[in-house]
Amino acid sequence: MTSDAYESGLERTPANHLPLTPLGFLDRAALVHPQRVAVVHGDLQRSWQETRDRCYRLASALSQRGLGRGDTVSIISPNTPAMLEAHFAVPLAGAVLNSINYRLDAEGIAFILRHGDCKLVLVDREYAQLAAAALELLEQRPLVIDINDHQAALGPAIGCCDYETLMAQGEPDFAGVWPEDEWQPIALNYTSGTTGDPKGVVISHRSTYLMSLLQMTNWPLPRAPRYLWTLPMFHANGWCFTWAITAAAGTHVCLRKVSAETVFDAVDNHAIDHFCAAPIVLAMIASATHRPPLDKPVRVLTAGSPPPAAVLKAVTALGFEVDHVYGITEVCGTPLSCVWQEQWNGLPDNEQSALRVRQGARAAAFEDLMVADPETLQPVPRDGLTSGELLLRGNTNMMGYFKNPAATQKAFASGWFHTGDVAVMHENGYIQITDRCKDVIISGGENISSIEIEEALHSHPAVLHAAVVAQADDKWGEVPCAFIELKPGTAAPTEEALIAYCMTRLARYKCPRRIIFEELPKTATGKIQKFVLRERAGSREAIVRLASSC
Numbered sequence: 001m002t003s004d005a006y007e008s009g010l011e012r013t014p015a016n017h018l019p020l021t022p023l024g025f026l027d028r029a030a031l032v033h034p035q036r037v038a039v040v041h042g043d044l045q046r047s048w049q050e051t052r053d054r055c056y057r058l059a060s061a062l063s064q065r066g067l068g069r070g071d072t073v074s075i076i077s078p079n080t081p082a083m084l085e086a087h088f089a090v091p092l093a094g095a096v097l098n099s100i101n102y103r104l105d106a107e108g109i110a111f112i113l114r115h116g117d118c119k120l121v122l123v124d125r126e127y128a129q130l131a132a133a134a135l136e137l138l139e140q141r142p143l144v145i146d147i148n149d150h151q152a153a154l155g156p157a158i159g160c161c162d163y164e165t166l167m168a169q170g171e172p173d174f175a176g177v178w179p180e181d182e183w184q185p186i187a188l189n190y191t192s193g194t195t196g197d198p199k200g201v202v203i204s205h206r207s208t209y210l211m212s213l214l215q216m217t218n219w220p221l222p223r224a225p226r227y228l229w230t231l232p233m234f235h236a237n238g239w240c241f242t243w244a245i246t247a248a249a250g251t252h253v254c255l256r257k258v259s260a261e262t263v264f265d266a267v268d269n270h271a272i273d274h275f276c277a278a279p280i281v282l283a284m285i286a287s288a289t290h291r292p293p294l295d296k297p298v299r300v301l302t303a304g305s306p307p308p309a310a311v312l313k314a315v316t317a318l319g320f321e322v323d324h325v326y327g328i329t330e331v332c333g334t335p336l337s338c339v340w341q342e343q344w345n346g347l348p349d350n351e352q353s354a355l356r357v358r359q360g361a362r363a364a365a366f367e368d369l370m371v372a373d374p375e376t377l378q379p380v381p382r383d384g385l386t387s388g389e390l391l392l393r394g395n396t397n398m399m400g401y402f403k404n405p406a407a408t409q410k411a412f413a414s415g416w417f418h419t420g421d422v423a424v425m426h427e428n429g430y431i432q433i434t435d436r437c438k439d440v441i442i443s444g445g446e447n448i449s450s451i452e453i454e455e456a457l458h459s460h461p462a463v464l465h466a467a468v469v470a471q472a473d474d475k476w477g478e479v480p481c482a483f484i485e486l487k488p489g490t491a492a493p494t495e496e497a498l499i500a501y502c503m504t505r506l507a508r509y510k511c512p513r514r515i516i517f518e519e520l521p522k523t524a525t526g527k528i529q530k531f532v533l534r535e536r537a538g539s540r541e542a543i544v545r546l547a548s549s550c
Helices: 024-032 048-064 081-092 106-115 125-135 163-168 205-218 241-247 260-270 279-286 309-317 342-346 349-356 405-411 450-458 495-503 530-537 540-549
Strands: 037-041 044-047 072-076 096-100 118-124 143-147 185-190 200-204 226-228 251-253 274-277 298-302 320-328 333-337 368-372 388-393 417-425 431-436 441-443 446-448 463-473 477-486 514-517
Touching: 024 048, 024 241, 037 048, 037 081, 044 048, 048 081, 048 163, 072 081, 072 106, 072 125, 081 096, 081 118, 081 241, 096 106, 106 118, 106 125, 118 125, 125 143, 143 163, 185 205, 200 205, 205 241, 205 333, 226 260, 241 251, 251 260, 260 279, 274 279, 279 298, 279 309, 279 320, 279 463, 309 320, 309 349, 309 450, 342 349, 368 417, 405 417, 431 450, 441 463, 441 477, 446 450, 450 463, 450 477, 450 495, 463 530, 477 530, 495 514, 514 530
Parallel strands: 037 251, 072 096, 072 118, 096 185, 118 143, 226 251, 226 274, 274 298, 298 320, 477 514
Antiparallel strands: 037 044, 185 200, 320 333, 368 388, 388 417, 417 431, 441 446, 463 477
């Protein structure tokens, strides 16, 4: 017999049920630690109370300008205090934040402003000329506000006023426009363009709140971390660390330009203990061979393509403690991590390196994943060999793609988010990405992992970055073509010598048939734009796309 005692008199009320949102982290930090340094930017420092007041002033000023629910406010800026403030101020006005990759060309930025229905755009003046060129391509021009950052190389003023003037028009006691439903959008993030087909990812107050707490518990963050902004804040809202570091009442140390020198300077001058970085940033740090080891460890999260073993070894020797995670814009951050096991400490270096490049297991605050056939949803065996697609299911997943229901339906087919990443499942339940679906090279009926070839190339002492794509071949259908960016100051190997080097580490059919030496095209997050390389190599995918556009 079923009792209905648990079904009556236990209702949701304003006392026990409020919409989840990361916006409340700001008020708490200012309440408990009003004088603690919240933001460092060169010689500029602001407390949490100052930062809180500025965010509410900006939210009030935006509201006075008529911005509110359903409106998109864009920002084109590197990692600056204004970029951080926008992550609170824009949603506190009820609007949706759209952080734009400032390394896009004018056409790319214009597409985002147009497709995202931008009503107001904040522009760092270093990128004023770029923004102005993008605005010229729009039929309807949004309101433009200039950001005069003191560390920027100022471009022309293109706005109706500047950022500080706008903020001064607002009130610090503004109540804020809080979400009525946690399913309301907080941000619109466009995919980084490694496929050449950016989509607008809509994420909610709920998902960012949960991802912020996931980041705090899965790394985990200590109290008052000192976090260096090497990861662009425009990239999935900095994996939600914009909000997570605030929840921990830590210190945001902004960094406009990322290099090995600026990272080490920040570590030395600001007692940095945490930052996130793409493998390409780790490679820059690893190249700083003149540096002595750090005085104290600095924890680093890295995601993207697996960092080469040689890079991991070098940065570890310098005193950086690297955790490998898996992230994707559609999931708001990094829900999977390679949780290190104590028993692995005694393994040889090569075995430890092989373990570190795995993406690992889901965080406790993320609900489910599997590696399976994308059509049948049949999970692959835990043999570390059988490939399938990585499928995710959890509460930090996006709401969907903006104005693109067909792509949303495809991404969420059969109740799972289809990542497009090819992976294997190891015996211990850890997953390992072996390629993107589009990057698998099918040569003579055999599947070749581009990542496996790249790992072999990265082990060569002269190679800084390597990217492998398919090249059309009359006999085999496709063969590997490698693009190589060399380390500065090293003797350049010949194409023949580098192919011979690969043959000592790979099966012959997996070795590149052609090697092209050049600087690799990259996104601002350090991802190599393989769609550009496919066109240069003449891959079948590129040939088909070009033919279809004619």
